Structures are given as structure tokens and as C-alpha cells.
Amino acid sequence: xxxxxxxxxxxxxxxxxxxxxxxxxxxxxxxxxxxxxxxxxxxxxxxxxxxxxxxxxxxxxxxxxxxxxxxxxxxxxxxxxxxxxxxxxxxxxxxxxxxxxxxxxxxxxxxxxxxxxxxxxxxxxxxxxxxxxxxxxxxxxxxxxxxxxxxxxxxxxxxxxxxxxxxxxxxxxxxxxxxxxxxxxxxxxxxxxxxxxxxxxxxxxxxxxxxxxxxxxxxxxxxxxxxxxxxxxxxxxxxxxxxxxxxxxxxxxxxxxxxxxxxxxxxxxxxxxxxxxxxxxxxxxxxxxxxxxxxxxxxxxxxxxxxxxxxxxxxxxxxxxxxxxxxxxxxxxxxxxxxxxxxxxxxxxxxxxxxxxxxxxxxxxxxxxxxxxxxxxxxxxxxxxxxxx
Ligand SMILES: [Zn+2]
Numbered sequence: 001x002x003x004x005x006x007x008x009x010x011x012x013x014x015x016x017x018x019x020x021x022x023x024x025x026x027x028x029x030x031x032x033x034x035x036x037x038x039x040x041x042x043x044x045x046x047x048x049x050x051x052x053x054x055x056x057x058x059x060x061x062x063x064x065x066x067x068x069x070x071x072x073x074x075x076x077x078x079x080x081x082x083x084x085x086x087x088x089x090x091x092x093x094x095x096x097x098x099x100x101x102x103x104x105x106x107x108x109x110x111x112x113x114x115x116x117x118x119x120x121x122x123x124x125x126x127x128x129x130x131x132x133x134x135x136x137x138x139x140x141x142x143x144x145x146x147x148x149x150x151x152x153x154x155x156x157x158x159x160x161x162x163x164x165x166x167x168x169x170x171x172x173x174x175x176x177x178x179x180x181x182x183x184x185x186x187x188x189x190x191x192x193x194x195x196x197x198x199x200x201x202x203x204x205x206x207x208x209x210x211x212x213x214x215x216x217x218x219x220x221x222x223x224x225x226x227x228x229x230x231x232x233x234x235x236x237x238x239x240x241x242x243x244x245x246x247x248x249x250x251x252x253x254x255x256x257x258x259x260x261x262x263x264x265x266x267x268x269x270x271x272x273x274x275x276x277x278x279x280x281x282x283x284x285x286x287x288x289x290x291x292x293x294x295x296x297x298x299x300x301x302x303x304x305x306x307x308x309x310x311x312x313x314x315x316x317x318x319x320x321x322x323x324x325x326x327x328x329x330x331x332x333x334x335x336x337x338x339x340x341x342x343x344x345x346x347x348x349x350x351x352x353x354x355x356x357x358x359x360x361x362x363x364x365x366x367x368x369x370x371x372x373x374x375x376x377x378x379x380x381x382x383x384x385x386x387x388x389x
Contacts, residue, residue, distance in 0.1 A: 002068050003035035007182060008158065010095060010197035012037045013086045019076050029055075031070045037086055040068050044119035045098050045196045048091050053082040091197065093228055097126045099156060099186075099198040100205045100226030103149050104128065106190035107142040108222075109172055114142075116173070117219065125211075126229075130220045139213055139222065146208040153203030154187040166193070206230065277308050285315030288324070295322035295343070298385045300378045306334045310370060313338035317367075325350065325385045333360070333374040333381075339367060350388050357384060 002020075005012050017033035024030070031052060040062035041047045047060035055074030063069050076082060098121065105116035108130055115131040159182075161169070166181045175181050175193035184194045186202060199205060206227035213222045225233045241252050250258045288297045297316050301309060309326050316324035317338040323345045325337045335354060337347040347369040351362055355371060358381055362371015374381060 001066060002033060004068070004195075005035055005037040006039050006197050007195070009037075010091075011200070013088050013091070015084050017082060017084060019078050019080045019082060022076055022078050029072050029075060030061075031055075031072050031076050032067055033070070033082070033084070036068050036070070037084060038068065038070060039091070039094070039197055043194060043196050044101075045094055045121050046123075048086050048094075050084065050086040052076065052084050053080075057084075094121065095197050095199045096205050096227035097121050097225075097229065098194075098196045099184075099202065100146070100150070100208045100224065101126065101128060102184060102186060102190050102192055102194070102198070103202060103205065104142065104146045104208050104210075104222075104224060106172060106186065106192075107146040107149070108134075110189075111142050111145055112138050114138075114220070125223050126225065127221055127223050129216055130222060132219055133215055134213075134220050136213075139210055139220070143208065143210045149186070149189050150202045150205045150208060153201050154189065155201055156198050157185040157187070158198075159183045159185055209233065278311055281308060281311035281315050284312045285318075285324075288312070289316055289319050289322060295319055295340075296386075296389050297322065297324045297326070298382055298389060299325075300327050300329045300382060302329050304328055306336070306370065306372065309334060309336045310338075310368075312336075314368070323347075323389055325389060327374065327378060327381055327385075329378050333378070334370070334372040335360075335362065335374055335381075336370045337364070337368070341367070345389060350385070353388060354381065354384065 005015055015035065015037045017035050019031060020034050021032040022029065038050065038057060038060045039045065039048045040060040042062045050057050052070060052072055053076060055072035055076060057070050057072055059071035061069040061071065101119050105128055108114040108116065112134060114134060117129045117131050120127050161181050161183060163179065166175060169191060172190055172192045177193065181193045182195055183191060184198055185191050207230045209225050209230040211223045211225050211233060213220055244255055245252055248255065248258045288299060289295065301312065304312065309328055313324040313326050313336040316322050317340045319340060321340055321342040323339045323343045327333055327335045335351065337350050339345045339347055346366040348364045348366055351364060351369040351371055354374070355362060358374040358376045360371050360373030362369065364370055
């Protein structure tokens with residue numbers, strides 16, 4: 001059986017070992033050693049990376065037979081001695097998050113009787129799923145107590161016990177494994193069976209910051225960041241807040257009110273534009289009809305969106321026997337065709353022919369049809385429309 005060096009010393013970053021087995025599976029080189037400090041993905045904590053000799057360690061797998069497989073990008077020889085080096089920044093980040101998780105889960109357990117069902121540590125976020133739905137005030141209380149324990153800098157000890165001894169101890173969670181158990185003991189606060197890598201004293205966690213929470217499967221999913229991650233998360237928030245503060249010229253605490261004011265102004269402006277656009281559409285329609293003998297209005301209008309164009313076309317179609325065929329410039333070119341009940345033109349049929357020649361899509365009824373995505377020279381489209389009408 002391979003010796004798991006991280007069990008006793010999570011701070012060990014360099015070790016010597018003998019290669020005991022080399023396999024190639026699906027093009028991946030799998031290496032086993034007589035002992036290793038590489039942590040394999042398990043218990044919610046991801047694997048370590050680093051190097052084995054000259055090869056890079058890309059993944060570390062907890063094999064079903066109890067061994068550890070190192071997936072490497074180079075070739076190693078059975079029987080060779082190699083030096084393994086652990087990427088410390090990744091390892092230490094995992095240690096901060098994992099010990100922070102034990103403290104936070106214990107806080108939820110002790111203060112609120114909210115059991116942790118599962119823990120997930122990803123590259124960007126860490127979450128725990130609690131068995132109960134909790135209000136914001138309770139979450140803040142547990143967060144505060146977890147940080148108290150962090151700042152008291154309590155020892156975090158590793159112990160190995162057999163099943164009989166474990167049964168006598170008060171573990172936070174029923175252990176899932178049989179036989180000898182590895183316990184993580186946060187002095188006078190938490191005792192859990194866990195194979196993960198942990199800091200030696202709670203102070204090294206730095207801070208436990210709850211970043212978000214949501215209802216999840218009848219309980220609560222709590223996202224959190226510890227130590228370096230919390231600092232980075234704070235930096236990201238600071239930059240976003242500073243950007244918003246600069247744009248709105250308000251103090252950070254005034255941001256929500258300033259955004260609300262902008263939203264209200266935006267809605268009012270939209271409403272005014274709608275009213276003005278419909279009045280302008282009437283004027284535009286009157287001018288177009290006056291300039292078009294026979295009530296056939298075929299024109300390219302600039303600066304109107306689909307709705308504006310439709311308003312002008314419908315206004316033109318209020319004139320007895322009039323037909324409007326309007327396109328917008330510049331691209332994306334939209335088209336609206338409308339006719340007065342006194343005109344015999346089928347707007348939808350005209351639109352189909354235009355689309356057949358200039359592409360795009362759309363549809364409608366004999367009285368009103370509209371489309372978009374026409375390709376081609378506006379003058380050519382207008383010429384064709386005049387032919388059709
Ligand atoms: Zn753990």
C-alpha cells in the first residue's frame with residue numbers, strides 16, 4: 001500500500017519516492033509510487049498538481065483499490081527514484097478553504113443545528129449544502145462565529161483512531177468509512193473524520209467570508225471564500241464598485257439608489273419617446289402622402305426602428321386607397337408594407353416577392369406585413385417595390 005505522506009504532514013511539498021508501477025490507459029501515463037505527498041481528488045477537495053521528476057502531474061486519482069494514481073505528461077521507469085514537488089499555492093489555497101469549511105460547517109452545526117450534507121471545492125468557488133433553510137441573520141451569525149474561531153488561532157490536530165474509539169467520540173458527522181479513521185480536531189470546536197489537507201492553526205485560514213447563499217433542495221447552499229480567495233473576491237468587488245462609483249459620481253453606499261433613479265428615468269424617457277415617435281410618424285406620413293401622387297408611398301427612411309417604421313406605414317394607410325412600402329436605412333434593413341382597406345394590394349404577397357429577391361424573413365396579412373434582414377442596394381429594393389405596386 002502506498003504511504004500517503006500528506007496524512008501526517010500537509011505542509012510537506014517535496015519528497016523522494018520509488019516508482020512502483022507505470023501504465024498507459026487511453027493515452028494517459030499513470031504512475032504509482034511507494035509513497036506520495038500528492039493529494040488525490042476526494043472528499044470534496046480537488047487533486048494537487050506539481051512535478052514528478054521532469055514530468056508534470058496533471059491529475060491525481062484515488063483508485064478503487066486504495067492506491068493513488070498520478071497522471072503525468074512524461075515517461076517514468078518502474079523502479080526509478082523520483083523527487084515529487086507539490087504546487088504549494090494551489091495546495092495552500094485548498095488547505096485554507098477546507099479548514100475554513102470545517103470551521104464554518106461546525107458553526108452552522110453548533111449555533112443552528114444545521115447539518116452540512118455536502119462540500120464542494122471548485123477552482124473558483126467553494127460551497128456547502130446545509131440540511132435546513134436559514135434566514136440571512138442566521139447565516140451572518142454562523143459566519144461571525146466561524147471568524148471568531150479563526151482569529152483565536154486554535155490548533156488543528158490530526159489523529160488516527162480505530163472504529164471503537166471513534167464510536168466513543170462525538171464526531172460532527174457519522175463517518176462514511178470503516179476501519180482506522182483520520183480525524184481533524186479543531187480545538188474545542190470541531191471533530192470530523194476527514195482525509196483532506198488542513199492548516200496547522202485556524203489563524204492560517206485568515207477569514208471565512210460567505211459570498212452568497214440560495215435555497216437548494218429544501219436546504220441552503222452557502223458559497224464562501226477563505227484566506228487568499230476572500231482577499232481576491234474583495235479586490236474584484238472593490239474594482240467593480242469603484243467603476244460604478246466613477247460612472248455615477250456617487251458614494252458606494254448611494255449606488256443602489258442611484259441605479260434605481262436611472263432606471264426610473266430610463267422608463268420615463270422610453271415612454272416620452274414612444275409618444276413623440278407616434279406624433280412624428282403622423283407628420284412623416286402626411287408629408288410622404290403629399291409627395292406621392294396616386295397614394296403609392298415607396299420610400300427609404302433613415303433613423304426609424306421596426307416599430308417606428310410600422311407607425312409611419314400604418315399612418316399612411318389611413319389615407320383612402322393609399323399603400324405604403326417603407327424600408328429602413330442603414331442596415332439591418334427592415335421593411336413594412338401597409339395598405340388602406342380601399343386598396344387592392346396584398347401586402348403579405350408583396351413582401352414574399354421582395355424576400356424572394358433580396359433575402360431576409362418576415363410575414364403578415366394583406367393589410368399589413370413586415371420583415372427584416374433584406375440584403376442589397378436600397379435604391380434597387382425601392383425600384384422593385386415600385387414595379388410590384
Ligand atoms: Zn474535510
